Amino acid sequence: MTKAILHTVSPGIGDCELTYLERVAIDHSIASSQHQDYCSMLESLGVQITMLSDNDGLPDAVFVEDTALVFDELAVITRPGAESRRGETGLIEAELSKHRSIAQIKPPATLDGGDVIQMGSTVFVGQTARTNSAGIASLQKMLAPFDYEVRPVQVHGCLHLKSAACDISERSLLVNPSWLDLSPFSEFNVMTIDNTEPWAANAIHINGTVCLHSAFHKTIANLRELEFKVATTDVSEFQKAEGGLSCLSLRFR
Ligand code: CIR
Numbered sequence: 001m002t003k004a005i006l007h008t009v010s011p012g013i014g015d016c017e018l019t020y021l022e023r024v025a026i027d028h029s030i031a032s033s034q035h036q037d038y039c040s041m042l043e044s045l046g047v048q049i050t051m052l053s054d055n056d057g058l059p060d061a062v063f064v065e066d067t068a069l070v071f072d073e074l075a076v077i078t079r080p081g082a083e084s085r086r087g088e089t090g091l092i093e094a095e096l097s098k099h100r101s102i103a104q105i106k107p108p109a110t111l112d113g114g115d116v117i118q119m120g121s122t123v124f125v126g127q128t129a130r131t132n133s134a135g136i137a138s139l140q141k142m143l144a145p146f147d148y149e150v151r152p153v154q155v156h157g158c159l160h161l162k163s164a165a166c167d168i169s170e171r172s173l174l175v176n177p178s179w180l181d182l183s184p185f186s187e188f189n190v191m192t193i194d195n196t197e198p199w200a201a202n203a204i205h206i207n208g209t210v211c212l213h214s215a216f217h218k219t220i221a222n223l224r225e226l227e228f229k230v231a232t233t234d235v236s237e238f239q240k241a242e243g244g245l246s247c248l249s250l251r252f253r
Pocket of ligand 1: 016017018019059063065082084085112113115159160162163241242243245246247
């Protein structure tokens with residue numbers, strides 16, 4: 001990954017969508033400072049960042065990952081499952097059209113970027129409250145000319161596929177096995193999070209380094225023991241909005 005699009009933290013983040021968590025106050029200035037640290041971590045790993053700020057009126061705008069998917073061949077602008085988030089995509093489309101040709105998920109299909117994990121030519125898509133079967137079928141159709149295989153994954157008990165799994169190398173994933181069906185991943189290596197840290201699989205893999213929320217000490221230690229390079233940053237304010245490391249950036253080559 002060499003590039004990432006990010007969005008500043010909306011002053012209204014406290015009004016974010018919530019599905020599994022009770023609403024608690026989110027401190028905008030702590031969140032902004034954590035966002036800055038997250039940026040610095042990406043930059044230290046060689047990522048060039050474009051920071052957007054025009055969607056500040058939309059509470060969840062910082063979670064840019066949900067608004068688009070970027071493949072080498074094209075970018076797909078999503079149609080987020082939460083109606084309150086559909087206004088976020090126009091700004092992302094304008095930015096991504098500088099880098100890729102654009103395809104759009106159209107009604108009645110819904111798809112959140114947080115439900116998609118690409119591992120080479122295999123594209124895993126979570127079946128969740130945010131991503132419906134029409135969304136998965138649309139993505140399948142868009143990617144068919146490029147020889148990707150789109151594989152649905154059943155997800156339960158969490159918001160997105162990426163709440164439950166992330167790639168940590170070309171052929172390996174870090175997963176929370178309680179939140180997804182692992183059978184679609186049979187030919188990949190799967191490492192499980194420490195079960196006292198259920199959110200630890202919301203991580204990202206950047207240029208050979210796995211990045212995790214700094215509080216997940218046990219999963220971090222397990223990864224280091226297996227000789228993964230690990231970087232950490234604190235995203236505790238975003239966890240209150242059901243976000244984590246992955247949703248804070250839209251990463252691409
Ligand atoms: C939402 O519910 O849409 C936001 N509050 C959190 C989105 C997190 N996105 C992600 O994990 N990809």
